[in-house]
Amino acid sequence: xxxxxxxxxxxxxxxxxxxxxxxxxxxxxxxxxxxxxxxxxxxxxxxxxxxxxxxxxxxxxxxxxxxxxxxxxxxxxxxxxxxxxxxxxxxxxxxxxxxxxxxxxxxxxxxxxxxxxxxxxxxxxxxxxxxxxxxxxxxxxxxxxxxxxxxxxxxxxxxxxxxxxxx
Numbered sequence: 001x002x003x004x005x006x007x008x009x010x011x012x013x014x015x016x017x018x019x020x021x022x023x024x025x026x027x028x029x030x031x032x033x034x035x036x037x038x039x040x041x042x043x044x045x046x047x048x049x050x051x052x053x054x055x056x057x058x059x060x061x062x063x064x065x066x067x068x069x070x071x072x073x074x075x076x077x078x079x080x081x082x083x084x085x086x087x088x089x090x091x092x093x094x095x096x097x098x099x100x101x102x103x104x105x106x107x108x109x110x111x112x113x114x115x116x117x118x119x120x121x122x123x124x125x126x127x128x129x130x131x132x133x134x135x136x137x138x139x140x141x142x143x144x145x146x147x148x149x150x151x152x153x154x155x156x157x158x159x160x161x162x163x164x165x166x167x
Contacts, residue, residue, distance in 0.1 A: 002100075002107045005046035005059065010035045012056035013048065016092040023093050028124065028151035038088055047107045049091065049100040057095025060104040061088050062112055062119070072143035072161055076118075084112045086121040089130075101133055109164055119164040122147075124157050131160065138165040 005013065014034045020026050031037035038046070042063040049058035062084045069080045086108055091100045112119045123130045125144065135141075143161040151157050 001050050001052075002047050002103050003050060005048045005061075009048055009056055010038060013038055013059050016056050016059065016095075017090060019092045019094070020090045025152075026090060026127070028157065040087065044084060045108075045111055046088070047104055049095055049104055051095065055094075056092075058091035058100045058104050059088055060086060060108050062108050063087055070143070070145075070161075072163075076142060076163060078118055082116070082118055084115075084117040084119050086119060089121075102137060105133070105137060112164075113167040118166070121162050121164075122159045123162065125160050126157070134162045139163065140165070 017027075017034055017038070021030055027037070038059065038061070040061075040063055042065055044062045044064055046059065046061035048056045051057050064084055065080065069078075073080065073083065086105065089101065089104060091104070109119055120142075121134070121139075123134065124147075125131075139162040141160050142163045145159055145161065146156040147159045149156070
């Protein structure tokens with residue numbers, strides 16, 4: 001089941017995130033305050049995938065960013081105020097293989113499209129499973145660039161920017 005994230009879900013979201021970090025190294029650097037990391041500035045809405053047992057198995061959010069338009073946005077003839085970003089998308093190992101990631105993504109897309117926003121996301125170039133999910137769902141890579149942050153090795157990872165198909 002996919003539903004809106006509630007404040008009382010945050011401890012369970014952190015637990016699921018810790019499982020993802022142990023299994024996959026996502027996020028690339030464990031945050032000092034994982035609950036705050038899951039509630040970044042500009043967040044518009046967030047959802048969780050919940051098992052029949054009530055356990056949180058996955059998470060996604062939509063955020064709106066700065067008013068700066070990166071080059072890919074100009075190339076796509078988009079304005080910053082017309083774009084929302086998918087973020088903090090993860091599915092715990094126990095919730096994989098049943099479509100939870102795709103369902104979370106669909107929920108975020110429906111929310112954004114209802115508001116007339118195009119949807120973009122950034123994903124680490126080496127995140128093969130995530131890249132395959134986005135491409136399978138019809139997302140189109142519009143840019144590849146170095147991240148503005150350092151990973152656990154102190155490097156600036158290569159990131160792909162994807163744009164969701166129009167509604």
